[in-house]
Structure formats: structure tokens, C-alpha cells
Amino acid sequence: MDSVQPLSPPSRVLMGPGPSDVAPSVLRALAAPTVGHLDPAFLKVMDEVRAMLRVVFGTENEITLPMSATGSAGMETCFVNLLEPGDAVLVGINGVFGGRMAEVARRCGAEVVTVEQEWGRALSPEQFREAGAGRPFKLMALVHAETSTGALTDLAGFREAADEHGALLVVDAVTSFAGRPIEVDRHGVDAIYTGTQKCLSCPPGLSPVSFSERAMKVVRERERPVQSWYLDLSLIGQYWGKERAYHHTAPVNMVYALHESLRLVMEEGLEARFARHAKNAAALRAGLEAMGLELPVPAEERLDPLTLVRIPEGVEDGATRKALLARYGLEIGGGLGAFKGQAWRIGLMGAACTERNVVLCLSALKDVLASQGFEAKADPVAAARAALG
Numbered sequence: 001m002d003s004v005q006p007l008s009p010p011s012r013v014l015m016g017p018g019p020s021d022v023a024p025s026v027l028r029a030l031a032a033p034t035v036g037h038l039d040p041a042f043l044k045v046m047d048e049v050r051a052m053l054r055v056v057f058g059t060e061n062e063i064t065l066p067m068s069a070t071g072s073a074g075m076e077t078c079f080v081n082l083l084e085p086g087d088a089v090l091v092g093i094n095g096v097f098g099g100r101m102a103e104v105a106r107r108c109g110a111e112v113v114t115v116e117q118e119w120g121r122a123l124s125p126e127q128f129r130e131a132g133a134g135r136p137f138k139l140m141a142l143v144h145a146e147t148s149t150g151a152l153t154d155l156a157g158f159r160e161a162a163d164e165h166g167a168l169l170v171v172d173a174v175t176s177f178a179g180r181p182i183e184v185d186r187h188g189v190d191a192i193y194t195g196t197q198k199c200l201s202c203p204p205g206l207s208p209v210s211f212s213e214r215a216m217k218v219v220r221e222r223e224r225p226v227q228s229w230y231l232d233l234s235l236i237g238q239y240w241g242k243e244r245a246y247h248h249t250a251p252v253n254m255v256y257a258l259h260e261s262l263r264l265v266m267e268e269g270l271e272a273r274f275a276r277h278a279k280n281a282a283a284l285r286a287g288l289e290a291m292g293l294e295l296p297v298p299a300e301e302r303l304d305p306l307t308l309v310r311i312p313e314g315v316e317d318g319a320t321r322k323a324l325l326a327r328y329g330l331e332i333g334g335g336l337g338a339f340k341g342q343a344w345r346i347g348l349m350g351a352a353c354t355e356r357n358v359v360l361c362l363s364a365l366k367d368v369l370a371s372q373g374f375e376a377k378a379d380p381v382a383a384a385r386a387a388l389g
């Protein structure tokens with residue numbers, strides 16, 4: 001084999017659907033000395049991580065911990081722990097990730113009934129009431145923030161709908177965590193998961209989850225053991241809990257990075273962080289609309305950390321994104337599923353959610369679109385500035 005050069009990845013501005021820009025102090029945390037996964041110094045880090053996760057999730061749940069893999073593993077954790085073959089589940093689908101939930105539930109041997117909603121729109125508790133009328137379900141699942149479409153579903157009312165079916169309530173909060181209020185306990189959510197690389201601005205690699213006491217009772221009273229040994233929460237809970245029993249070797253340095261990214265969230269304050277995401281998202285939308293671009297998601301259902309923009313007629317998707325990356329080092333996301341080739345996804349997550357990035361993105365897009373023959377109707381930066389006040 002020829003000699004391999006050391007890594008030298010380019011420095012980008014990450015305004016896609018994740019990963020988002022990682023804060024410098026989080027990158028430094030990754031480079032801290034690795035210690036044993038049962039070292040007293042590490043046990044303290046673990047306890048602080050759990051305490052901070054509870055604050056951001058808005059929960060007192062004892063079982064609140066990061067799974068050692070990306071967001072999709074958090075999704076699998078919820079379904080493999082709570083489901084047994086033959087269980088009936090109700091899954092809302094208004095984008096790619098709802099569809100992934102349904103697929104994971106089917107692979108657990110569950111009987112899946114789907115609640116279909118137009119892509120780009122929020123789900124409602126009434127839809128779940130109607131779709132499952134008159135029969136019990138083991139659990140009901142939905143995506144809080146659909147990253148494939150930029151639609152946000154308000155969690156109010158879903159607990160009551162789940163109670164009508166005698167169901168546990170499972171929520172995907174991968175893109176809302178640390179960018180929008182979640183309030184697990186207030187909304188009566190039984191199992192929830194997120195990922196580190198979206199609004200937390202940590203590299204991808206961990207998936208924090210939280211399970212209510214009611215959900216853990218279901219896990220403890222299973223007829224058969226959880227099919228996935230690696231994702232079995234009753235075992236992992238004994239490592240993150242008082243027993244400190246070895247299960248698998250924790251990814252020590254990733255837990256450092258999670259600790260630092262959560263610490264930054266605590267330092268900023270949740271309310272200030274949510275307000276920053278809302279303010280910059282409003283400025284981005286104002287700029288995009290001033291240019292004459294269309295935002296397919298209705299205003300009241302839009303997600304602050306991710307904005308869906310329709311690709312104007314005559315403009316080439318791939319060429320535009322390539323030019324943004326080449327000229328400006330700027331990454332935005334392409335469309336997924338029903339929006340593939342139809343829309344772009346612009347993320348404003350965590351450390352990447354800044355006024356500077358809003359202005360950069362609008363100016364860069366205006367420039368690149370002009371070379372594709374699309375002239376902006378009005379100055380997007382002026383519109384964004386006006387929205388920022």
C-alpha cells in the first residue's frame with residue numbers, strides 16, 4: 001500500500017439536515033485523555049451528562065442516557081425494548097423518519113397501522129384517534145420535528161390520544177432536541193430519542209434516550225428478552241445507573257463531547273437557545289421569500305432548525321449545491337423522499353444557527369442562483385436584517 005497522508009478535512013459551514021457545525025470546545029473535549037469506562041473521573045462525567053440530558057428533555061426519568069450509536073439506534077432502542085412480536089402499533093408518517101419508524105416496528109414483528117399525512121404538514125392527535133378507533137395499541141409513535149420536510153408537530157394532545165388506545169407514547173426528537181422545547185414529562189411522553197449531531201452541535205455518534213417508569217415497567221415485564229442484546233435498556237441501565245455493571249465499553253471521548261455540548265446548552269440557557277433558533281429561522285425565511293423562493297410548509301407548522309425551500313423552475317438541484325460548496329464551503333441539504341430533486345433543506349442548528357450564517361447562506365444562494373438564471377426579486381439580506389430588527 002502507498003503511504004497514506006494524514007487527514008486534512010476541509011472546514012465547512014454545515015447548514016444541511018445534520019451534522020451541524022461543531023463548537024470548538026466540543027472538538028477539544030474529544031481530544032481529552034481517554035480514561036477507563038469505569039474510572040471514577042468518568043463516572044462523574046456520566047452522572048453530569050445524565051443530569052443535563054434530563055434538563056433538556058424536560059424529564060425526571062431515571063432511565064435517561066446516551067446510546068452508543070447514531071439517532072437511528074435511539075429509534076431502534078425504543079421499538080426493540082417496548083415491542084414483542086404480534087403487538088399492534090400506530091405510527092404517524094409525514095416524512096422519511098416516520099416511515100423509518102414503521103419499518104423498524106415491522107422488523108420487531110409488530111402489526112403496524114400507519115397514520116398518513118401529506119409530506120410537509122404536521123400530524124394531529126385527531127388523526128391518531130380516528131386511525132386507531134375502537135381498538136387497543138401497545139404504542140403510538142410520531143416524529144416531533146420531521147427533518148425530511150421541515151414540519152413540526154405540536155406534542156399537545158397526543159398523550160390523551162394515546163390513552164384512548166391504552167398506548168405508550170413514543171416520540172422522535174432528533175432534530176428538536178436543544179433547538180425547540182420538548183417537555184417530556186409535561187406531554188406524558190413514555191419513550192423518546194435524539195441524536196448528537198443536530199441542534200446539540202456535537203459530532204454524530206450518540207443517541208440520548210429517555211424512558212418513563214411506565215415504559216420501563218413494560219420492558220421489565222416482557223415475555224421474552226429484548227431481541228437486541230446491545231440495545232437492551234435493562235442491561236445498559238445497570239451501567240449508567242448505580243450498579244456500574246460492565247455492558248459494553250462506553251465511547252469515552254464521545255461522552256466527553258456530549259458533556260461539553262450539553263454544558264454549552266446549560267450556559268446559554270434553554271429559553272435563550274430556543275429564542276436564538278426562532279429569531280435566525282425567521283430571518284432566513286424572510287430572506288428566502290424576499291428572493292421569490294417558496295417555502296412549502298405552512299407558516300404555523302414550520303420547524304426553526306430546518307427550513308424546506310422549493311427549488312425554482314429551471315434551476316438545477318445538484319449544480320446549485322455543488323457551487324455552494326465549492327464557492328462558499330457551504331453545505332445545504334437536498335430533498336428526501338417526496339421532495340427529492342424538488343426542494344432544499346436548510347438547517348440552522350446549534351452552533352451553526354447564527355446571524356452570520358443566515359447572511360452567508362442568503363448571499364451565497366442569491367449569487368449561485370443568479371448563475372443558474374434565477375434573479376432574486378428583492379435583496380434577501382435586507383429582508384433578513386429587517387426581520388432581525
Ligand SMILES: *Cc1c(COP(=O)(O)O)cnc(C)c1O
Pocket residue numbers: 018070071072073097143145146147148172173174175195204
Ligand atoms: C437524523 C434523524 C434521524 C436519524 O439519525 P441518524 O443519526 O442519522 O441515525 C432520525 N430521525 C430524525 C427526525 C432525524 O432528523
